[in-house]
Amino acid sequence: MTAIIIEDLKKMYKDVKALDGLNLNVPEGRIYGFLGPNGAGKSTTIMSMLGIVRPNSGRIELLGKEVFNDGFSEGNLVKAKERIGYMPEHATLWDFLTPLQTLDIIGLAYRIPKMERAKRARELLEMVDLWEDRNRKVGKFSKGMRQKLLLVQALINDPDLLILDEPMNGLDPKGIAEFKEIIRRQKDEGKTVFFSSHILAHVEEVCDTVGVIVRGKLRLEDTIDNIKREFLERGGYVILVETNKPVDFTGTGWKVETRGENRYVIRASSDVRERVYDVVSSQGAKILQMKVRTPSLEEIFLKVVE
Amino acid sequence: MLWGTKLELKQSLRTKKFIIIVIMMSLLYVPALYGLKKLIAFMSPQNRPMNVAMSSIVSSMKDLTGFFIALLALLLGVMAINASVRKGTMALVMSRPVKRRSYLLQKFLAHTIILTVSVLVSAAVALIGIRYLGFSVRPSFVGDVLLFSMVILLAMIQFLALGYLISTLVRSTSAAVGIAVALFLVMLIVVPLLVQTTAASNAHRLAREKFQNGNAIGNYTLGSNYETYFNHEKNRLMRRYRTYYLFLDPISQVNMLVSNLSEIVYITRINSTFYHAKYNSSLRMYLPDKSRGIVWRSEKEFTMKNGCPSVPPSGLVRVNGTAYYKMVVESCYRQTVYAGVWHSIAVNRRNLILLLIPTFVYLFAAVYRFNSMDLR
Numbered sequence: 001m002t003a004i005i006i007e008d009l010k011k012m013y014k015d016v017k018a019l020d021g022l023n024l025n026v027p028e029g030r031i032y033g034f035l036g037p038n039g040a041g042k043s044t045t046i047m048s049m050l051g052i053v054r055p056n057s058g059r060i061e062l063l064g065k066e067v068f069n070d071g072f073s074e075g076n077l078v079k080a081k082e083r084i085g086y087m088p089e090h091a092t093l094w095d096f097l098t099p100l101q102t103l104d105i106i107g108l109a110y111r112i113p114k115m116e117r118a119k120r121a122r123e124l125l126e127m128v129d130l131w132e133d134r135n136r137k138v139g140k141f142s143k144g145m146r147q148k149l150l151l152v153q154a155l156i157n158d159p160d161l162l163i164l165d166e167p168m169n170g171l172d173p174k175g176i177a178e179f180k181e182i183i184r185r186q187k188d189e190g191k192t193v194f195f196s197s198h199i200l201a202h203v204e205e206v207c208d209t210v211g212v213i214v215r216g217k218l219r220l221e222d223t224i225d226n227i228k229r230e231f232l233e234r235g236g237y238v239i240l241v242e243t244n245k246p247v248d249f250t251g252t253g254w255k256v257e258t259r260g261e262n263r264y265v266i267r268a269s270s271d272v273r274e275r276v277y278d279v280v281s282s283q284g285a286k287i288l289q290m291k292v293r294t295p296s297l298e299e300i301f302l303k304v305v306e
Numbered sequence: 307m308l309w310g311t312k313l314e315l316k317q318s319l320r321t322k323k324f325i326i327i328v329i330m331m332s333l334l335y336v337p338a339l340y341g342l343k344k345l346i347a348f349m350s351p352q353n354r355p356m357n358v359a360m361s362s363i364v365s366s367m368k369d370l371t372g373f374f375i376a377l378l379a380l381l382l383g384v385m386a387i388n389a390s391v392r393k394g395t396m397a398l399v400m401s402r403p404v405k406r407r408s409y410l411l412q413k414f415l416a417h418t419i420i421l422t423v424s425v426l427v428s429a430a431v432a433l434i435g436i437r438y439l440g441f442s443v444r445p446s447f448v449g450d451v452l453l454f455s456m457v458i459l460l461a462m463i464q465f466l467a468l469g470y471l472i473s474t475l476v477r478s479t480s481a482a483v484g485i486a487v488a489l490f491l492v493m494l495i496v497v498p499l500l501v502q503t504t505a506a507s508n509a510h511r512l513a514r515e516k517f518q519n520g521n522a523i524g525n526y527t528l529g530s531n532y533e534t535y536f537n538h539e540k541n542r543l544m545r546r547y548r549t550y551y552l553f554l555d556p557i558s559q560v561n562m563l564v565s566n567l568s569e570i571v572y573i574t575r576i577n578s579t580f581y582h583a584k585y586n587s588s589l590r591m592y593l594p595d596k597s598r599g600i601v602w603r604s605e606k607e608f609t610m611k612n613g614c615p616s617v618p619p620s621g622l623v624r625v626n627g628t629a630y631y632k633m634v635v636e637s638c639y640r641q642t643v644y645a646g647v648w649h650s651i652a653v654n655r656r657n658l659i660l661l662l663i664p665t666f667v668y669l670f671a672a673v674y675r676f677n678s679m680d681l682r
Contacts (some may be wrong), residue, residue, distance in 0.1 A: 086401035092394030
């Protein structure tokens with residue numbers, strides 16, 4: 001089964017096109033990273049899936065239930081939401097409730113029995129080291145603590161599909177590590193995780209599939225390995241060379257940029273270090289320094305966004 | 307299971323919103339009780355009629371107290387939706403398995419419960435205060451105060467629903483409060499004032515037509531002078547205009563609903579026995595309504611005195627073989643008795659409907675609007 005299917009989703013905010021025919025496909029059991037620059041429509045996509053934002057047209061299917069087809073089916077949406085956990089982008093919680101009260105009232109929405117709610121709340125709070133602070137008001141929490149509580153409130157109903165909007169904002173490195181661990185555990189249990197981010201380093205490590213959204217359209221959707229390979233093949237291999245005198249690289253077929261005195265950036269589709277050496281030495285020059293830069297997802301991302 | 311209601315009530319308890327509203331509402335009748343205390347200084351402790359207490363409570367709604375409950379309920383509603391959308395907690399709520407329409411109604415129910423509790427507390431304060439002032443509080447009086455409180459509750463619920471509508475239409479909370487206050491001024495102060503002025507000027511016109519050059523024209527019995535006639539006509543027109551023009555002003559409707567606390571009872575007699583009278587339009591006279599029993603039986607043969615005109619011989623008519631006196635009811639057998647809030651509501655049931663309809667209209671519009679809103 002496919003966890004999320006989005007077809008030709010369109011959404012306008014007044015006269016701004018937020019989603020412009022978005023198509024998305026998230027198979028079950030995947031960790032899907034949803035990337036895009038600020039304002040690309042990541043949050044709008046997520047909120048549309050949950051019915052928080054009302055799209056103009058298109059189709060959304062969640063966990064095999066058609067929740068939107070040019071209009072919401074509230075019954076299906078409610079059924080789907082029973083099995084979905086959602087973590088909103090902004091650390092918004094009820095400031096005057098304690099973590100225990102927050103989890104209790106949210107658990108009530110899923111009609112979890114009282115005893116089980118308490119048990120689950122304890123498990124979740126211990127998981128993110130908030131058990132000590134269980135009776136403090138959330139209003140007094142730091143951003144990181146709120147973020148952790150926001151994450152576990154999404155897990156209260158043991159969801160089959162976890163939707164996270166910029167989950168790692170405001171977390172310290174330890175928090176990020178914990179977070180990644182939790183996500184991996186979800187995957188081990190066969191659950192689907194869909195999360196948006198604009199920080200690629202986060203996505204690169206945990207996700208197995210990535211989708212890149214730019215101006216309301218999906219520009220790229222593939223596994224990270226595939227994306228990297230393809231990028232390299234399209235001339236994404238970068239070599240930095242510094243020589244002792246000017247070298248002419250014309251006729252090699254590479255894209256060469258000059259950066260400062262005798263420094264060159266060579267873009268090729270494969271590892272051409274030996275040929276670079278040949279070209280340089282054939283012109284009587286010497287290589288002072290040569291570096292290969294494997295493209296990071298960041299670069300690919302920026303390239304796509306352009 | 308009404309999760310939205312539980313959530314809202316829990317929040318209201320934690321933020322102390324609930325208790326603040328209850329405390330504010332418990333002070334509702336304090337000015338009226340203070341006025342009543344000053345009033346009964348002139349009455350003997352043995353004779354403190356309940357209708358004095360009731361009318362002082364009811365009349366408190368005519369002035370600032372009415373505006374107070376209006377603003378309280380309006381402001382409670384005006385921030386119900388937009389504030390949590392702004393803050394972001396609405397996204398947290400709407401990601402749960404709950405339908406949008408149901409959530410709005412569940413939240414509305416929670417606010418209605420808060421208002422109900424606060425209105426009941428204010429009624430309890432009024433009853434305790436009246437007892438403390440030396441009135442003997444009978445069950446019928448408790449019933450009347452509760453019934454009056456329910457009327458006030460209905461008005462507050464209408465303001466709450468209007469607040470919800472504004473809350474779904476205006477995203478900025480400060481703008482919504484501004485609009486609510488402006489609406490409040492127009493609906494509750496400017497328009498009623500205009501209507502009142504119209505009623506007065508129309509009453510003046512009617513009085514002028516009646517009393518040209520200071521003399522009454524035609525057969526006129528209601529008032530002997532311009533002033534009395536003018537006041538009578540003004541009140542009559544005002545009652546009419548409240549129903550026809552001020553149907554969006556719940557405070558006007560509340561005032562109408564409690565405007566007939568007293569009932570005019572017509573009494574007629576057969577020989578020395580007095581019965582409630584019922585007007586028979588074909589005979590154009592009052593006949594005894596025997597189903598309601600005897601009002602009073604005289605020991606002696608009754609003779610008209612104390613300013614009541616004696617029945618002229620021509621006033622004796624026969625209906626089904628029984629002789630009746632044709633009474634001059636207007637001047638002699640019209641009695642004003644305290645009839646209670648229920649009677650007043652029954653007389654003005656049109657205004658009860660006018661109090662209910664806008665509530666449903668506002669609420670329906672709010673649900674419709676909420677259903678298509680982007681809650682981000």
